Amino acid sequence: MPTMPTETPIQPGQTWLFYDGDCGFCRSCVAWLQAKDRTSKLHLVPYQDAPDPPLIPPLRARAKHSVLTIAPDGEVRTAGRAVLAALQDVGWMTPLVKVASLPPLIWLVEVGYRIVAGNRARISRVLARGRCATCGA
Numbered sequence: 001m002p003t004m005p006t007e008t009p010i011q012p013g014q015t016w017l018f019y020d021g022d023c024g025f026c027r028s029c030v031a032w033l034q035a036k037d038r039t040s041k042l043h044l045v046p047y048q049d050a051p052d053p054p055l056i057p058p059l060r061a062r063a064k065h066s067v068l069t070i071a072p073d074g075e076v077r078t079a080g081r082a083v084l085a086a087l088q089d090v091g092w093m094t095p096l097v098k099v100a101s102l103p104p105l106i107w108l109v110e111v112g113y114r115i116v117a118g119n120r121a122r123i124s125r126v127l128a129r130g131r132c133a134t135c136g137a
Contacts, residue, residue, distance in 0.1 A: 014043040015089055016054055016070040017082070018063040021046025024124035026067075033086055041089040066117060080106065080113035 010016065017033070020026040030044050047055060047063035054070050055063060062068055066079040069086060077085050081101070088097045100109050116123065 010043040011040065013041070013072050015041060015072060015085065016050075017042045017044050017086055018047040018050050018055055018059075018068045018070075019044070020064075021048050023120055025120040025127065028127065033090060036090040036092050038090075042086060066113070079117070080109035083113060084109060 017030070019030050033042060034044060045055075047060060047068070050060065050063070052060070055068075059068060059070075059076065062078055067082045067086075069077045069082040071077070071085065084097050084101050084106075088094060088101075099105060
């Protein structure tokens with residue numbers, strides 16, 4: 001099982017990224033992001049352990065169903081857009097991420113996100129990433 005980030009105070013300029021800490025697939029993705037985040041642009045927190053604020057009740061409800069980011073300027077993104085924002089923050093394939101953020105490709109990213117999110121229990125089992133309490137595996 002991947003090592004999860006320890007809870008540290010958020011630093012100025014960091015983006016909050018909230019994910020499902022009970023999902024093996026989600027934890028694996030976050031561990032991968034953490035390894036790529038060489039400049040600590042992301043503050044990674046399971047939504048189950050997130051403080052209020054910034055994860056106020058309406059945002060917590062959204063974070064239960066998809067990854068959610070809150071940028072330093074307060075912009076909130078969910079699902080595929082949040083993933084692309086996190087990838088851009090860590091500098092992973094930035095030109096491709098920028099292009100994928102534009103219509104019509106962003107629509108495909110969102111569909112792809114929904115397909116993966118809807119099958120994360122299966123993905124967790126196939127990749128042996130541990131139990132996914134939230135998604136039923």
